[in-house]
Amino acid sequence: MSETVFTYAAPALKFGTGSSGEIGHDLRQLGARRVLLVTDPGVAATGHPARIAERLVGHGLEVTTYDEAHVEPTDESLAHAIAFARDAGPFDAVVAVGGGSSIDTAKAVNLLTTNPGELMDYVNAPVGKALAPTERLLPLVAVPTTTGTGAESTTICVLDVLSLHVKTGISHPALRPTLAVVDPALTATQPAMVTAAAGMDILCHALESYTARWYAEFDAKQPEQRVPYCGANPISDLWSERAMDLLAGAFRRAVHDGEDEQAREQMAMAATFAGLGFGNAGVHIPHANAYPIAGRVRDYRPAGYPDEPIVPHGMAVALTAPEAFRFTFDAVPERHLRAARLLDPSAAGDGPDVLPGVLTRLMRDIGIPNGLAEVGYAEADVDDLVAGAVQQQRLLATAPVSPTEEDLASVFRRSMEHW
Amino acid sequence: MSETVFTYAAPALKFGTGSSGEIGHDLRQLGARRVLLVTDPGVAATGHPARIAERLVGHGLEVTTYDEAHVEPTDESLAHAIAFARDAGPFDAVVAVGGGSSIDTAKAVNLLTTNPGELMDYVNAPVGKALAPTERLLPLVAVPTTTGTGAESTTICVLDVLSLHVKTGISHPALRPTLAVVDPALTATQPAMVTAAAGMDILCHALESYTARWYAEFDAKQPEQRVPYCGANPISDLWSERAMDLLAGAFRRAVHDGEDEQAREQMAMAATFAGLGFGNAGVHIPHANAYPIAGRVRDYRPAGYPDEPIVPHGMAVALTAPEAFRFTFDAVPERHLRAARLLDPSAAGDGPDVLPGVLTRLMRDIGIPNGLAEVGYAEADVDDLVAGAVQQQRLLATAPVSPTEEDLASVFRRSMEHW
Known part of the structure; x- marks a missing residue:
């Protein structure tokens, strides 16, 4: 028998110049107090993440920044980010500012700070065990600074497994960001x-x-x-x-x-x-x-x-x-x-x-x-x-x-x- | 200064013939055990709500059906539904099967069984007090049986306030259904x-x-x-x-x-x-x-x-x-x-x-x-x-x-x- 059903899901979206200035309000609406901001060194150098963090603090949020997301994440780079977050947490929301690499890193961190086990437990088979998360993830706000990956909309985190020389991913609906904030002004630095x-x-x-x-x-x-x-x-x-x-x-x-x-x-x-x-x-x-x-x-x-x-x-x-x-x-x-x-x-x-x-x-x-x-x-x-x-x-x-x-x-x- | 930002949000969607048979699975994914099913007498007479309830029970869910939603809800009809639900609950998910009337009734019931106060506290000003909910609502799965209202996608509950002879509404993002299940086979009875x-x-x-x-x-x-x-x-x-x-x-x-x-x-x-x-x-x-x-x-x-x-x-x-x-x-x-x-x-x-x-x-x-x-x-x-x-x-x-x-x-x- 042929399929008769299709599904559709998407993050909530805020689009337009200046939208990245409102994230503090959005996070408060999501009930957040302690926020982990994930970005990469190149994006951090543009000053956008620091400006966003400052606005969050202005909204009474406590912000910890992890700015070492690796461009094209690897199992090692993700493990590093996860260890950082497990150590610095607990958090009650995650904000990713950057390209697909920062957003995907934030997805992995969100998964592995709310759920038991290690990265490879969740990586797609046959490379990993493809387990489904059992615990609810934190709200994730994705703020893309490159106009490309669509990572703010998707349920997937792409990574290189260095020892196997293979690029693979983790894919689950729970990984999809809660809110995508697309501010074209942030992409002018590309x-x-x-x-x-x-x-x-x-x-x-x-x-x-x-x-x-x-x-x-x-x-x-x-x-x-x-x-x-x-x-x-x-x-x-x-x-x-x-x-x-x-x-x-x-x-x-x-x-x-x-x-x-x-x-x-x-x-x-x-x-x-x-x-x-x-x-x-x-x-x-x-x-x-x-x-x-x-x-x-x-x-x-x-x-x-x-x-x-x-x-x-x-x-x-x-x-x-x-x-x-x-x-x-x-x-x-x-x-x-x-x-x-x-x-x-x-x-x-x-x-x-x-x-x-x-x-x-x-x-x-x-x-x-x-x-x-x-x-x-x-x-x-x-x-x-x-x-x-x-x-x-x-x-x-x-x-x-x-x-x-x-x-x-x-x-x-x-x-x-x-x- | 002119607005530069627009927003977009939508329920997750499952569309197609047979999709209404999968709601038990979807509710389990949402963590539900005790479900309130809201419908109206006309829709109940088609047998669809009973068939859906039966499938939910087959998935190990406990189902209570309220089949007295009023076509074009009124403050009185909503108060009746809310009293029923407060009495029969607590529930951990709501399923609405019907037209806009059943779906809107389910939104009001969801709001008033999770939040304090009475209906008029939340009705749009100047008719009501237009308060925002302070507590998180339950997951709401909307299953439209008339192809019209779009109530499965919206943040609004429309009602007649009988004493004032006025139609008004309650509008808040929290009222938007979590999941819309659109099964065209259910609309053939219109x-x-x-x-x-x-x-x-x-x-x-x-x-x-x-x-x-x-x-x-x-x-x-x-x-x-x-x-x-x-x-x-x-x-x-x-x-x-x-x-x-x-x-x-x-x-x-x-x-x-x-x-x-x-x-x-x-x-x-x-x-x-x-x-x-x-x-x-x-x-x-x-x-x-x-x-x-x-x-x-x-x-x-x-x-x-x-x-x-x-x-x-x-x-x-x-x-x-x-x-x-x-x-x-x-x-x-x-x-x-x-x-x-x-x-x-x-x-x-x-x-x-x-x-x-x-x-x-x-x-x-x-x-x-x-x-x-x-x-x-x-x-x-x-x-x-x-x-x-x-x-x-x-x-x-x-x-x-x-x-x-x-x-x-x-x-x-x-x-x-x-x-």
Whole structure:
């Protein structure tokens, strides 16, 4: 029997310039007194977290700041944050100020300061034990400062398990933030490459949700089998379409002129909307491929990021996106074409090349590397990359057509150089 | 200074045929053991509430059913429900099965069994004291069986205060249901006139949200001044537009053929989407006018409703809608025209008559009365109707242009006969 039900959930949202100044009030409404603020060193350097902490103190809240969230969290970095919070707590609310890394770190800290056990107990199987939390988590207010990850809307915390060289996650509805506060003014400090990479993440959230397997094409689930990600559905479609529409108008402008306030605001809105979409539909092949691409980095060091080897998440997602959507085209051609037209109304044609063409033109314009080769991978790495991607079965199951290992190898191989 | 921030909140949602069979699981996830099920006699007669209660018991829950919710709740009917619940409780979750009346009754019961005082302490000023709840409410699962009110998405409980002959409400974010379970199969028992009236309510939710004053055109609010309804905004627009699109395809079919499953499902989705829109943007003149139109009914008894004098809420809203939107046209012409075209792609013209024309053609086709005269009002009632409408300042403030008493009188007068 086919599925007849889809689900939808979202954090409460406060959107607009100045909204980050109201968090003290919001936290008091949530009953908070002792607050843990989680951020990372780069975001801390912008001064936003300190300003927010000061406002919280002005509202009579006690604030402890943890500013060592690691960009692209690891099991070690999360363990460090959890140990800090267990030691400095108890708290009755958590505020995350930063990109997906800070927000995901806050999710893990929230989980492990309210529930027993250790990180690996909750990490997705087969890497971890995939236990469900048994105790109620604290209210979590997420304040994104990069317009990309949608982490403020989602139920997932992504991490590298260093000893296994694998990127995986923790996924449970209880991890979803209580309130997302999206203040476009906080995103004006993003370097151009961060805007470009994070923007590709937004775009792929929207595109992957929009082309995900339709919810009614899965087998019927029992209520206890439902997961936060239920495939494309009438609600995720609304968010994804509107996000693509906003990106079409703002993405290139936001990368090329960081001072363009309207473009920044539209990117912040696109990120939020795409997050609300993929937070319910799910993502698929480009995100599955991104795990090994980011996790097995050797020595690629992009501008605008901390000086260490890193393929930023959004860039890792983008690098195989054109070829992934060429591969999925036949499963839902009309959605691929409609997405291409939303992103570029002048895109002509009606075949599998249309969407990859729109994507590669965009990637070239905004300075994304021209394929996997440029970030240090070669033909010899393909088997290893495939081995990493196939571990993301939860994501691959959301694709409109299930890729075999050969299919994935072909996507990686064709993604070495895009133009 | 103008407002720069908008807010958005929504219940978690489970949508689709069969979803009402999963509530036991959902309640267990919410930590419930003892559940109060609230419904009304008409809905109880369909057997749906009993079937749902049986499934809950199968999940190990203890269920007490209150099946005396009054269609169009009054202060007396709510006091009765509250007394029942205070006596039969304590409970740790509430389930509402029914139309807006059952869901709103459950909201009041939830409020007054968890918080001190009496109903009028919480009713909107100036009728009541408009106190905010101080204690946390119970999880409330709303299961709509009429496709109209959107009560499953909103923060409001509407009631008649009998002694004052006035319709008013209680409005607070804490009243919003935790989870909305929308099972289109439960709506197949609606009589045609109920589908028509409730459908006009959906349509006016979408239209009034879409034409509401834009959030950024209000004065800037302090965080403690924020209300659940913040005017039209980029998120409510998405929901409203899609709801109108769904109504264009399904409304006439759902009224004329109650067995048309696809139309029923689309109406259920339109109701949910419009509820998510107006639950954040707010409604304005047609809803303000509906309060006295419904509240001062003399002896109008429509088919399909309990045999007592009643102007059903959706019908009361519809009766002045064409003239209200003729009045608001000049404030945002392009939105009135776009809405008209969403509802009827063949609608021609670009003046204030276009949307009223689309609405009156639809109302005639689905059997809504031809104006206020048909439900028992005359010129001599206009002052009294205006006096009732101006009490709804909370709603009138959401209109794109503030109506004077003369403006409202003109809308009522022109609404005596539509065709």
